[in-house]
Structure formats: structure tokens, C-alpha cells
Amino acid sequence: MRPWKSKIVANSPLVSHTWGVTVSSLNRDVCILGLGLIGGSLLKDLQASGHSVFGYNRSAAAVTAATSEGYAADTDLAAVLTAAAKRDALIVIATPMPAVAAMLDAIATYAPTCSFTDVVSVQQAVCDLVVERGLQDRYVGSHPMAGTAHSGWEAAQEGLFHDAAWVIGFDAAAAAFASNEPVPPQWITTFVDVVALAHTVGARVIPATAARHDAAVARISHLPHVLAEALSVVGDQGGALSLSLAAGSYRDGTRVAGTQPALVRAMCETNHAALLDALDETITLLSEARHTLAAQPPSVEILAEAGYRARTRFAARSLADGKTRPVIRLQPGADDWIHQLMHAEHTGAVIDIFAPRPENSGTHPNEQPDTLR
């Protein structure tokens, strides 16, 4: 048994009062910093589901729009965070990456005990800023895999996260596990709250440490943006006839090139190391295809076959992403729960939070805690 186990479970009120049920709703106010596409959509979803939620945004225009639509929002960051501290709210950093450091400083100053998360598309850089400030015990990183080519409050919409994958980090737990230290109790509470936040808006939670998240999104989110930009340019260089003939394959392949360049740059440049690996693999594949296409007879067999196999695997996996997909149920703090997180990360599995009732102990493989409340 890991040394921190019984202590954590006994000390975690959110876990101890949810024995026997899946923790799928959040019992805490939420404070959202940044009301763009992601933050704004989260605000709308949470309010629609009856949660007490309020937000900060730098631009007055978005705040005015949100307020006129019946949401609580303000441009005064200090006032918003002071309210978050008073209400012990879960804070969500939903600004672009360049503003994250300032948000962390403000949280440290005005909400010095609140748990917080983020929804930034690159996680290691946020983690590093959090650790620099010594805030890691109350921070759980997260990244909902949802978006459109549009941005800003006006693009925010209810239902954006429904059935989307939502990555939730466990770097602090993995680090504690590696050094045989107990996981901080507030971290576990925060983890459970952030999972519940994702579940509240209908997302499926997949755990991943920051480095593995960043490596994965370089391949399936940042690289697609880079390739879409390149395809846009090469199509455009074909002139008016090319653009007139462009149909589904070009439209789909360039769609995310319609994203504001500043957002693309923030993602790609922040995640440059992982993206370089993915980009190098891509350039190698294309150069090999170029080589076989210039040969006699011209051939793209290797790439076409490999791409089709890969796409088929992805399609099969996507089909399996529905409600029938197995869910790994975790009891935070129980034996092996960090092993389970690592297993879920490795297999890209969805997790749920579960704490068994004492009378059900025979049906649950995890050892029961020694004390209840």
C-alpha cells in the first residue's frame, strides 16, 4: 500500500461524501478567466446546467455582451479573483497562452487558496509557470479537445464540449508517485473537481501528463494547422482556376487555416519542440513520396497504403468513442489509482471517478478506506 493512501481518502471531503456514486457533477462555484470561444462556451454550459459561474475578460466588449445576455462578467481581474477566493470557487484560466503568467500571478495574489485549472492547448508551458510560482498543489491542468475556426465571445456556444475528449493532467501525482511521496490532499480534491467540471459539460475525460499531452496534440492538432496553412498557400499559388475548382478535399484540408494566425502561432510556437518532431516525420514522409513519384513508374503506393491503414484505425477508434467504450473507474487515493491513470494515458482510455460504498466492498477490486467521515 502506498503511504499516503488512507490519509488522503479520509481527508478528502469531496471524495468521502460521494461514496458509491460516480462523481459527475461539480459542487463548487466556478470562476472563468477569459471569455473567448472556450471560456465563453464553458460559462454558457455551466450556467445552463444551473451552476453558479462568473467570469473575467480583458476586453470590455465581450463583458458587455456577456452581461447583456445574463451572465456575470467583469473586466476587473482583482475584484473577480477576490470574489472567487471568498466563494472558494474553482478557477479556470481560459486566456491565450501569452496571458497565463499574469493570470497565475493574479491568482497567487488575490485567490491564494483556490484550486485552479486551465484550458490551454499546450500543457507543459503552463505547468512550468505553475511550478515556478509554487502553485502545483492546487493546480490540475486540463485541455478540452474542442474548437472551431472561430474565436472570441461571439463564437462561444452551448454544447461545444458534448462528447469531446477533455485531457486532465496528473503531473503532480505522477511526480509524487515517482518519488514515493504522498499526493497533496488539495491536489486530489482539485483533480476530482476538474473531472467533474468536464463531466458537467458532457466531455469524456482522458488523463495525460503535460509532456505526453503536448506530444499528442502536436500530431493531431498543431500539425493539422501547419499542413492546412501550407495547403492553402499552394492552392492559392495556382491562381483563380485552382480556387474555382477547389472542392471538398481542399475545403476540408484548409478549414483550420481560417483560424486567426495569432492563435495558431500561440499553439505551435509554445509547443515547438513536440511540433518539430511531428513536422520532421511529415517532411520525411512527403520527401519519400516525392522520390517514388518522380521515379519510373511513378508511385505513391507506400504513403497511400499507410495513410489509408492509419485513417481506418482512427475511424474505428472514433466509432468506438461512443457510450459503449469501456471506462476506467478510478477511486482517487486508492491503491494503484496512479497506475490506473498511467494505464489510461497509455491506452488513451476514458476515466470516471468512483468511490465504492463500504457495503459493496466485495464487488470492488480496490481496498476500502479505513475510515468514513
Place this chain on the structure above:
Amino acid sequence: MRPWKSKIVANSPLVSHTWGVTVSSLNRDVCILGLGLIGGSLLKDLQASGHSVFGYNRSAAAVTAATSEGYAADTDLAAVLTAAAKRDALIVIATPMPAVAAMLDAIATYAPTCSFTDVVSVQQAVCDLVVERGLQDRYVGSHPMAGTAHSGWEAAQEGLFHDAAWVIGFDAAAAAFASNEPVPPQWITTFVDVVALAHTVGARVIPATAARHDAAVARISHLPHVLAEALSVVGDQGGALSLSLAAGSYRDGTRVAGTQPALVRAMCETNHAALLDALDETITLLSEARHTLAAQPPSVEILAEAGYRARTRFAARSLADGKTRPVIRLQPGADDWIHQLMHAEHTGAVIDIFAPRPENSGTHPNEQPDTLR
């Protein structure tokens, strides 16, 4: 005045009996060789619009399915083409590229006077096979820019071509123009018929010679397939976590990698020269982005800005593709009509066929023909 003008107009019954009206319907039976996605969809659309249409397919399964759904189809190519000859049908070659040569040989044998077109995604290679056989006076190449990732009769659907761009070639006319020769009368009749075929199924006609068509589709159709294959592979190489996190940008960017590899190979390998140019431009852009991303500070500014500008131009052009977009009206055989085709090719403009009534001559810039019927 070009030397062939009055002769052609006077000798072309299809043009001369449509004075004053847009030629938007086809007054001829249609014979389709190959009942896959494109040929099958064309068969369905034509029959739905009341045309007499029949087809050939090599595989008995598709013929059985089509026949059971009430369409006229047969696996006997000689019999089908003999019927086409008897009915003076317009023949449409809708097989994959590797079967085109055999179709042309069969047409030369069994339907030696019929006009014909094709719907193959690469045009120069078809043109070359046609010219090798001396069939160019009754051939007008064409390529509807419509498709899905699925193929075969089971993927055929009504409405596939609605509002799609449909390229129609004019290589024989351009060659005649260049050498100051008259355009063959049967070629003009064929051209008008193929335009009417495209209009019958709701497509917008854009003229382009085979070489320019192939250069354009390399950029906006074949390159997107190659990039989708590469993106599929690189995402897949990220393992289960990557595929679990993949969302809209990866799904859209890899969609056409779900196309059967044999079809991708047929397109890309047949159009290898033009695709190599597009692929080289892409590799250069990606290598430059790789270079700036590895620098300090990492940057993808140049590519992100250029890609966004290009996509914005494409989106604006797509919006303009609706009914408000200007249409260039041609009177086949009239003064300057080949100039107009070249202008439309250069600007990617949509064309329509129009022959003015004699009494309207004051309102039409084209000179009137000397004789009517």
C-alpha cells in the same frame, strides 16, 4: 473574323435550333461506361430528370444492383456501345484511368461516330490516348469536381453534382485556334452537349484545357490527398493517446485518406508531373516553417499569415460562387468565343452557352450568323 465562323454556326444543328435560349438541357440519350460513384450518380440524376440513359459496368454486382433499382445497365460492353451508336447517344467514360484506353478502343470499334466525354480526374493523359487514336474531333474532356471518400455504385447518389464545378476541356478548339484552322463541327456539337450534360445535373461549368486543369487539380485535389495520408500516418505514430485526443482538425485533415488507395494512386500517379510541382512547393514551405520553428524565438509567423490570407481569399471566392457570380455567356462558333473560353479559364469563371435570336442582335455583342437553318 475567324475563317471557320459562319460555316460552323450554320452547320451546327444543336446550336442553330436553340437561338435565343440558354442551352441548359441535353437533347440526346446518354450512355455511361462505368457505374461507380461518379458514373452511377450521373445515371441516377439523368434518369431522375427524365433523360434516356443507360450504362455499362464491368462488375455484375453493380449491374444487378442498378437493374434492380430500375436503371438500364449491362456488363456487355460491345452490346452497350452498339446501342449507343444506334441511338446516337453521348457516351461518358466514367471508369478509373487504367480502363480508359480499353474504353476508347471499344468506342472506336462499336460506336465509331458517337460523341464522347469522360469524367476522369486527370485530363491530359486521357487527351493523349484520344489523340493517339485520332478520336479528338468528337471528344470533349470533362471532370466534375465532386466526390466523397466512398466509391462504387453503392456510393452513387442523386444530387452529387449540384452546384459543383465541372471542368470542360477545349483542347481541340485551342489547338485549332493556335494553328488558324476551323474547329471541327462535331467537336462544337460535342462541346455544347457536354456543357448541357453538366447543366442538367446542376453543375457550374468552368472551361480549362487539359494541362491547366491537371496543374490546378494537382494543387487542390491531389495534394490534399497526399497531405491527408501523411497526417494520418503521423497522428497514428503518436499511438493510442494521440488517436483518442484527435478532434475536428485531425478528422477534417485526414478525411480523404479514407479513399481507397487504388483511387488515390490512379489520380496522383497519372498526374505525377503536376503533383510533383505542388508537392515540392509544399515541402519547401514546411521546411522553411521547420527552420523558423527551430530558431529562437520559435516562429511560424510567415506560414501562418500566408495560409490565413490564402484561406480568406478562397473563402471569399467560395461565397462568390453562388448565384450572384457573373457568368460568361458564349455563342459557340461566334467571333472571339475561343478568346472568351481562354479568359474564363484564366479567371476560373463559369460559362453558359447562349445563342442570340436574330431580332435581339442589337443587344448582343457577338456578330450574328449569316444563315439560320
